[in-house]
Amino acid sequence: MRKFLVAFGSVALLTVSLAKAEQTLYEKLGGKQAIDAVVEDLTNRMMKDKRLKRFCSNMSEDQLKARRALVAAFICKATGGPCEYKGRDMKQAHQNLGITEKDWNRFVELTKQSLNKFNVPADVQKEFLNAVAGLKDQIVSKK
Numbered sequence: 001m002r003k004f005l006v007a008f009g010s011v012a013l014l015t016v017s018l019a020k021a022e023q024t025l026y027e028k029l030g031g032k033q034a035i036d037a038v039v040e041d042l043t044n045r046m047m048k049d050k051r052l053k054r055f056c057s058n059m060s061e062d063q064l065k066a067r068r069a070l071v072a073a074f075i076c077k078a079t080g081g082p083c084e085y086k087g088r089d090m091k092q093a094h095q096n097l098g099i100t101e102k103d104w105n106r107f108v109e110l111t112k113q114s115l116n117k118f119n120v121p122a123d124v125q126k127e128f129l130n131a132v133a134g135l136k137d138q139i140v141s142k143k
């Protein structure tokens, strides 16, 4: 009986650790609702930010809502989630906006603040920010 329990325990442990290893970044972030919440919070931070508000200032509430939905769908899909993204690619969407390196750095800071607000664990934040960093060259267009 004892042997059986030990064997059963090991199989259970192995199953748990395998399931964890197979989790997508989408799942680690907490799924679509969690991504929606982070994107909404980040957009609000951008709108109040001295440096970044110019990128949101001439948008109506409906336009902002549509953009939030696109950003969340993009992140959902890019992190392995079950979403369809029907927007433009990152270069097309950002190339005419004149986004600078300093804008980018501020954006990353605000993203960290939003992730912290929703208690996203440090290792998941790191994985997410690494994925976002991979988009920088397509988004920053001005030195």
Ligand code: HEM
Pocket: 052, 055, 056, 067, 070, 071, 074, 075, 086, 087, 088, 089, 093, 094, 097, 099, 103, 104, 107, 132, 135, 139
């Ligand atoms: C400094 C950083 C960023 C700024 C200032 C910024 C700003 C903007 C602005 C102003 C638009 C609307 C453009 C338009 O309607 O013509 C936009 C669209 C969008 N952005 Fe960003 N963005 C930044 C980073 C990112 C990142 C890191 C992602 C992805 C994780 C992203 C995803 C998107 C998506 C999906 C759209 C919608 C594309 C479409 O309309 O088809 N953005 N962004």
